[in-house]
Amino acid sequence: MKALIDENLCTGCGTCIDVCPVGAITLSEGKAKVSDECTLCGICVDSCEFGAISLPKVGTGELPRDYETYRGIWVYAEWRHGTIHRVSYELLSKARQLADKKHVPLASVLLGYRLNGLERDLFNYGADIVYVVDHPSLAYFTDEAYGNVLAYLAKEYRPEILLAGATSIGRSFIPRVAALLKTGLTADCTDLDINEEGLLVQTRPAFGGNIMASILCPYGRPQMATVRPRVMEACRLAETRSGVLERVSVPEELFKSRIEVLEETVCEGPSASIVEADVVISGGRGLGRKENFRMLEELARLVNGAVGASRGAVESGFADPSQQVGQTGRTVAPVLYMAVGISGAIQHVVGMQGSRIIVAVNKDPQAPIFNVCHYGVVADLFEFIPEFIKLVKGGC
Ligand SMILES: Cc1cc2nc3c(=O)[nH]c(=O)nc-3n(C[C@H](O)[C@H](O)[C@H](O)COP(=O)(O)OP(=O)(O)OC[C@H]3O[C@@H](n4cnc5c(N)ncnc54)[C@H](O)[C@@H]3O)c2cc1C
The missing domain is CATH 3.40.50.620 (HUPs)
Incomplete structure (x- = not known):
């Protein structure tokens, strides 16, 4: 689509040619002609004192001609x-x-x-x-x-x-x-x-x-x-x-590109793969301390998963911002998403609700995360996660 010229009104004055920021207008046989480069910015419409230029109407039920x-x-x-x-x-x-x-x-x-x-x-x-x-x-x-x-x-x-x-x-x-x-x-x-x-x-x-x-x-x-x-x-x-x-x-x-890529480095670390991983174990503010994330890292290693985090955990310094799941973090959709000590605020949920199976561990039975999970565990995470790790290690 491009700006339309009414040839009956166009005087060929050239004003639109001067103002077009993408050089999409030329003069042909004394009339303005618009090329496919037109971005429909409308500057030419405003500049034409003869009302010879208009923008095509969008959504009027007209299919493109071709x-x-x-x-x-x-x-x-x-x-x-x-x-x-x-x-x-x-x-x-x-x-x-x-x-x-x-x-x-x-x-x-x-x-x-x-x-x-x-x-x-x-x-x-x-x-x-x-x-x-x-x-x-x-x-x-x-x-x-x-x-x-x-x-x-x-x-x-x-x-x-x-x-x-x-x-x-x-x-x-x-x-x-x-x-x-x-x-x-x-x-x-x-x-x-x-x-x-x-x-x-x-x-x-x-x-x-x-x-x-x-x-x-x-x-x-x-x-x-x-x-x-x-x-x-x-x-x-x-x-x-x-x-x-x-x-x-x-x-x-x-x-042609204004960017020259000098080298490519594969990013490794706990956050590298949360978007790609089949299993994401995410921790929230309920973890209490950065060191307690080690439990989640151990569990993630056992199930070949990655460790994510809520913004609460990131803001508390427990996890790296690149691990954040949610509206202002990353969107993940693994086969299994485990939310540990995460309340389930909507801004977190929008980043993980596409996961196939969601398991929540929270000591508060009223926590909103229980409204979105498939399996909910009402428990103190410090008791549950070590026991769960033992079970996984035991091959259950
Ligand atoms: C514009 C905007 C964007 C945002 N973007 C994001 C985003 O991208 N991602 C995100 O996560 N948040 C985001 N937030 C923040 C969001 O609203 C919440 O504040 C945040 O998700 C809370 O993190 P949390 O659940 O870890 O912490 P909290 O809300 O403090 O919840 C901690 C939970 O841990 C439980 N708990 C505590 N101790 C234990 C224990 N021992 N055992 C078991 N459970 C326990 C508690 O019952 C509680 O439910 C955003 C907010 C805004 C305004």
């Missing part, structure tokens, strides 16, 4: 340290169902450098086509280069739906892609479906999780959504499923 040229579903395949991120497989499995429902092809997009072989499993999880851009400038993730390349591919191939993981990387650059494509994006979806009109129904919690909102993007293409890891089931269709592998060359200028 809407029928968009076809197929895409999943952005995220990878790290030589392996595809599990969320990409989860998304491919869901997208396979959506593509079958719409009778359209499912494609996956892989961006990086020296990616040989990574595409194989994308086929096994349901992709019909894999587009690969393999270039030294994509060896490390940068928002600009990755965003430019993905947006370019989407403009060229015109998928009607584009999905990505709501990971740190997805959250960082997918909004940029949506902005470059001038379309909508629903972040952090928990479910996806296709409605009777063939539109993507994007479901996500709203108002602190009190309602589930179903969001449509009828007038923008592609319809874009991100989905958190572990929300959907990954389903491998075959061991050696084949498909079309298309290596794509894109213009060199797309790789």
Whole structure:
């Protein structure tokens, strides 16, 4: 979409050309002409004393003119340290169902450098086509280069739906892609479906999780959504499923980035993996002292989990801010989340309510955490956790 010129009113004075901050307006045969670079900022509308420029109305029920040229579903395949991120497989499995429902092809997009072989499993999880851009400038993730390349591919191939993981990387650059494509994006979806009109129904919690909102993007293409890891089931269709592998060359200028990555260091430590871990053992202010977190670390080690914390614990100096779960911390959705000595304030709950099983340990039977947990233990944590560790060590 771009600003509209009424040629009957345009005098070709050029004022709009001077004020356009992105250089999207030129003069052609004495009339202003707006290019696709237009960001709909509206400065030209205000500057035109003849009322010749207007912005298109959004949400009026008008589909984009070229809407029928968009076809197929895409999943952005995220990878790290030589392996595809599990969320990409989860998304491919869901997208396979959506593509079958719409009778359209499912494609996956892989961006990086020296990616040989990574595409194989994308086929096994349901992709019909894999587009690969393999270039030294994509060896490390940068928002600009990755965003430019993905947006370019989407403009060229015109998928009607584009999905990505709501990971740190997805959250960082997918909004940029949506902005470059001038379309909508629903972040952090928990479910996806296709409605009777063939539109993507994007479901996500709203108002602190009190309602589930179903969001449509009828007038923008592609319809874009991100989905958190572990929300959907990954389903491998075959061991050696084949498909079309298309290596794509894109213009060199797309790789330009203002960021130069000098090196990549894998972050290790108790907080490194709370977002990725299958088990998160989180402690709250109820732990009383930093040293008491060692109990949780021991338990986490035994179950191959990671240690999280409430903001209460972080503010008391018991845990590192990077371990904080919640509204102003990280969002986790492990298979098992254990909240130990955490009251269950809404700001904490929004960061962990997507966990498959929630166990709460609290000495106060009225603690709000008991309203959200699947299993509640009313006990003094200093008695319960050491006994629980003994049980786990004993193989129970
Ligand atoms: C804008 C904003 C953003 C916020 N963001 C976050 C966020 O991202 N994450 C977050 O966690 N909070 C966040 N908070 C803070 C949140 O409101 C709570 O204050 C915080 O979660 C409380 O932490 P807590 O449950 O550890 O502490 P408390 O509320 O003090 O609860 C401690 C709990 O431990 C129990 N307990 C004490 N001793 C024992 C024992 N021996 N055995 C068993 N149980 C025991 C108590 O019964 C109590 O329920 C935010 C607040 C605001 C205003």
